[in-house]
Amino acid sequence: MSEPALAPRNALGGVIIVWAAALIAAVAIGIFVPDEWRVTWLLLGFGGAVLLSFVLQLWYGQTKGFIFRIAVSTTGALLLLGVVSAAFALAALVPA
Template structure:
């Protein structure tokens, strides 16, 4: 017979970790990568975020809600990366 977990990990922490990583990586790409290479590097970062999301949710160790947690991590990261990319795109259009 299996014993129930006394203090299960909070699933929301994993989602927030993925979002924070997406934020930091997107800002780093926007600052350190030349304009013509930003889109390819954003795709690389998003691929890494998807893999990180799977890894974090597998580490969580519960099957219930796995798809929902991964989907919310990836969707939130995609929206966050899109908003930051829009900001960098508008900044690139402004004359310096």
């Protein structure tokens, strides 16, 4: 006798969590890290976003669309980190 399948978790939630974590990490790195170390820390932040994306999508437990969800999560995190780092770079050009 088989049991009915439970309603699956929302996969979009995992993607949004990764994006939010990348945004928070990018802003924190931009504020607290010196200019000469910023690129290194942004790369580490992106690596953390990729790992977080895998953890959340594996926790989701649904194989259908796994690669797509990972791609959307990491691409969005990369774009957010790039936009925030570009904003901090432009802000550094403005004379104080």
